[in-house]
Amino acid sequence: MDRATELLFYVNGCKVTENNVDPETMLLPYLRKKLRLTGTKYGCGGGGCGACTVMISRYDPITKKIRHYPANACLTPVCSLYGVAVTTIEGIGSTKTRIHAVQERMAKCHGTQCGFCTPGMVMSIYTLLRNHPEPTLDQLTDALGGNLCRCTGYRPIIDVCKTFCKTSGCCQSKENGVCCLNQGINESPEFEEGDEISLKLVSEEEFLPLDPTQELIFPPELMIMAEKQPQKTRVFVGDRMMWISPVTLKELLEAKVKYPQAPILMGNTSVGPDVKFKGVFHPVIISPDRIEELSVVNYACNGLTLGAGLSLAQVKDALADASLKLPEEKTQTYHALLKHLRTLAGSQIRNMASLGGHIVSRHLDSDLNPLLAVGNCTLNLLSKEGERQIPLNEQFLRKCPSADLKPEEILISVTIPYSRKWEFVSAFRQAQRQQNALAVVNSGMRVFFGEGDGIIRELSISYGGVGPTTICAKNSCQKLVGRPWNEEMLDAACRLVLHEVSLPGSAPGGKVEFKRTLIISFLFKFYLEVSQILKRMDPVHYPSLADKYESAVEDLPSRRHWSTFKYQNGETKKLSQDPIGRPIMHLSGIKHATGEAIYCDDMPAVHGELFLAFVTSTRAHAKIVSIELSEALSLPGVVDIMTEEHLHGVNSYCFITQTEKILDSAEVFCVGQIVCAVIADSEIHAKRAAKRVKIVYQDLEPVILTIEEAIQHNSFYEQERKLECGNVDEAFKVVDQILEGETHMGGQEHFYMETQSMLAVPRAEDQEMDIYVSAQGPTFIQDIVASVLKLPANKVMCHVKRVGGSFGGKTLKTGIMAAITAFAANKHGRAVRCILERGEDMLITGGRHPYLGKYKVGFMNDGRILALDMQYYSNGGSTLDESVLVLETGLLKMENAYQFPNLRCRARVCRTNLPSNTALRGFGFPQTGLITESCITKVAAMCGLSPEKVRMINMYKEIAQTPCKQEFSAKNLIQCWKECMAMSSYSLRKAAVEKFNSENYWKKKGLAMVPLKYPIGLDSRAAAQAAALVHIYLDGSVLVTHGGIEMGQGVHTKMIQVASRELKMPLSSVHLRGTSTETVPNTNFSGASLVADLNGLAIKDACQTLLKRLEPIISKNPQGTWKEWAHAAFDESISLSATGYFRGYESNMNWETGEGHPFEYFVFGAACSEVEIDCLTGAHKNIRTDIVMDIGYSINPALDRGQIEGAFIQGMGLYTIEELNYSPQGVLYTRGPDQYKIPAICDVPAELHISLLPPTQNSNTLYSSKGLGEPGVFLGCSVFFAIHDAVNAARQERGLFGPLKLNSPLTPEKIRMACEDKFTKMIPRDKPGSYVPWNVRI
């Protein structure tokens, strides 16, 4: 072979050549570290989040076309880039040159909050526009299916998309010829565009046009290379791996003979994650490039032949094309494949992954293999020996040697036969999330009736997700051949298949009963689908489906995206330059969108920098017998390994009331506990060595994982907290009914997009240490670092520029990790960086506390609740962290919007062997609030009333007192409720839902409305103090600093608005650099929705001090400029710098008496959601949500809307799809976006309407505004209760009237299993205790 060893590609129009590239290098670290293009972000490393999206452009010398496609840089080996052009976020526009229309609109439509996901989002939209300059909204939202955002709730990003569509502003699904904008519930429009009282948040007129002529051209050199240069096999040799890229089929086959065990690397979406997450290693990789034969699309006489090297996106295009060209009866299999290709992964993976890679990987949850198997596909193989064909059948899927590829063979193409008349193929899948989520179960089914007599001639059924690979129900199918297509056949088929495709109770992945149910539910759907077609084809011989059954075969409502926002800030004659109350774009919006915003890991390497990787416990409770470090220490690049011994004397820190060890190398109390830390000269070396640290454990008893186990072992932290009012016991004596029950609520992962990141830089002088960190409490970091370094705090400075999402997750644990990092830096006198991988982050840092609420409620038949006795248990994990504070806050807010005259609440934190749980947006209230609402829902059922009626009956009225005797006015609560009722047309829609439910058996709708009273305040005045520093420079510009952290909520933007108003100067004259303990000392944690409130008051104070000082100067020259005033002040020796301070709100709570005034004010709201569920699969779609909120005077309606929506979607995730799974040994399974599903763009309600009450109250808050970072999370439970309503409807129709117990999250599994029917009855059930389940409910 003639070989080349130079790698040549282009990045953003610049040529890159590499002669010594390491084949193990992925594009993401190459861009970030080598080329210093840090706009492309790391979010997960496994293709699941889209933060690393770049555009790849390839020129095809045969078609003369350039293919642009989105790719995940984290899974793209650099060696695969020969001859391609890579475009990153920096390549499409920048503030230094010219920003791109997508970047500009992303910022101006308020599509960024923390901004960490933004470059990936922009690149996905940009790439689509390169291919389709006028896309449809569906194309755009499809393009974003692989991009996750944890902050915005996606609505503003959809708005960005709409600006690029031909027809923007409308749903584009003109049902019955009527546009959504004109469709009201009662035929009249419910909302009018451009509502007069709502200022527009976006000025579309200002947008830059999309100008395709301005885009980077494809490098001509690459075109010439592709056309002219003789093709040579390229070989790259690294330290451990060799990469071979053959460019002809002959060379490929030769390489395969030489290295039969080497994988054929195509998209690397299967091999890559195995290497990264499972530690698989391949010394040789064969990666064919531009081999024509692998990309064929051939229409043969028996079927369509598709090259194995085609990407799944190209396969989709080819199948869509075939479906258009060929008669429908020939394209049954193609339609079924297309259905799955729409939801399989995200656009990036579909563009990278190849058909051959997909087939040969034989993943257990492959979406395509079940269909290809039932479609009788043929695999065309090639080796030096010649060609041969094998069927893609059960034996192949099971990797039987006789039916598999031989080591030296490659898959060249796949022939997918045309379907025949009277042949039908269907595809089914159900996943935790509707899009970009591996299926729990999927299936391909095919039947052939021969002459159309309704007698089964051939039947094939295959399932994914139910075994180690795709499973074919071959025997069952054989037994059914010859039977007519009727209900008896269906019944027999279900029984046979259940028997053949059997799943043990302890099957990996859990959800065993759900899977069994899906197996036959899909079969039933297939039966109905085929029956419907048969009826259409031959109405005389085949019976019609019952009308009520038709919904079983329909998909959930198609996507439409419509949103409205109404607000009124009152002051109509505001000064034009006053920025308060205006929808000012996020201060960093443009920088987020151009990738110029710097996050911790984007900081350039400091000379001599080291990297730190943690070694964590693999046991839930054990004594460490020994730690063997020598092997790890001997590896290249390893500098040190720090254990508890190194921290002798400084190894503990007191957080709130409990002292925690920083490193524990003696005993471990959970899987994921930090045992020691490896320091090496690079990230790769540190991580490699961390895997080689050998720890010998001796397991200890007990291992307590669940709340129930903690109760059993009496394993709790601190004393019980209690809140009581009235006389519960007496009240129980007079009530009409008493009900007892319990609700369990699962935890939640923060899933901030930027993982925990820190960089400690020791200074050569005076033992100073600078810590750059992504954290919510710089002062805490400063304290803990100073403590381990035995330095005074004035030597340690903590700097936080911005945080890529936090939600409560970057507090205590961040401090502990920063302390270890700083210790290492100090010890070695070199900078040390520590960036957690997503899986480590999820494993180590804990999340929201799971809760169990047990209640006894006494009520009258008219729905009045007179007595409530509640006991809460939260799962705190292995250390106390903030658990007691979370518990207390949840307790103080538990009654939500209701006046319970006699109430007794007790709460305890369970000490368990799980990673410690901590603060997460809402701080205990999303849990206690849900339990209260569940209890109300049950009371309503007992009284035969709607839950909304019982909510209204028990709601606070006018001036009221909370259980801790704090007085407040509930007027705005009632107003929110009433407005939400009216805005959502609740009554009309309730009737419409009931009508729908009476007409549809297998699909049900549900409607639910919940109120919100969210008290705002901190537990002490000291915790709410804030400070600021404002400098005016002689040129009249202003620098503002304050103690709050910018973590996406836009606090810096609001703070600039405050300074601008106070000093009456344009926003552009005010600058804010970031937060640092150097400029503002002794700050509190940023959180509790109060960051803008408190720091804004401090800035206001500083500005007023300055104005007071400058008043004589300004009054002498009232028409002067700030520059003139600053100079005059300087000349008169008047200080132009001032600190500002806010003492904090008065707050007290006496837990002995249960009385106090813990809150400053209350945010009120209400949300009404409507969902549709599929009773057969457990899928749900949020059709519409209406939210009304009282947030006082909005300082920035665009940012505030973003907080409401983002919190709502995060809450919706919490209550519906976000499910953490732990093994019975306490190991967290869900350690990345592949296993843990946060809402994606497909989860945005089809309609989302938000309205703010006009501000009515003047309070002593910042300009009468209210904090609202957290309250909206709870409103997500309106979706939970809407699903509850729908499930209830299904159950009642099936004659099930007993109490319905639904826990959170209400996943597809729980929905399906609650919709009991003949299929759930048919499945085998395992006796509890007869098997070890895969997971435990914690």
Ligand SMILES: Cc1cc2nc3c(=O)[nH]c(=O)nc-3n(C[C@H](O)[C@H](O)[C@H](O)COP(=O)(O)OP(=O)(O)OC[C@H]3O[C@@H](n4cnc5c(N)ncnc54)[C@H](O)[C@@H]3O)c2cc1C
């Ligand atoms: C984030 C993410 C989400 C995903 N979601 C889904 C999903 O929703 N549904 C789903 O079904 N799948 C999903 N997948 C799996 C995905 O479909 C497969 O990883 C992909 O199809 C594999 O193709 P590839 O080209 O990347 O394979 P590679 O990783 O390049 O190769 C995989 C294997 O195939 C072999 N191979 C490849 N081509 C040939 C050939 N021509 N001849 C012989 N052997 C060959 C290789 O030797 C290797 O062993 C997801 C994957 C990721 C990373």
Ligand code: FES
């Ligand atoms: S970092 Fe690449 S997809 Fe998440």
Ligand code: FES
């Ligand atoms: S803005 Fe999308 S993750 Fe923060």
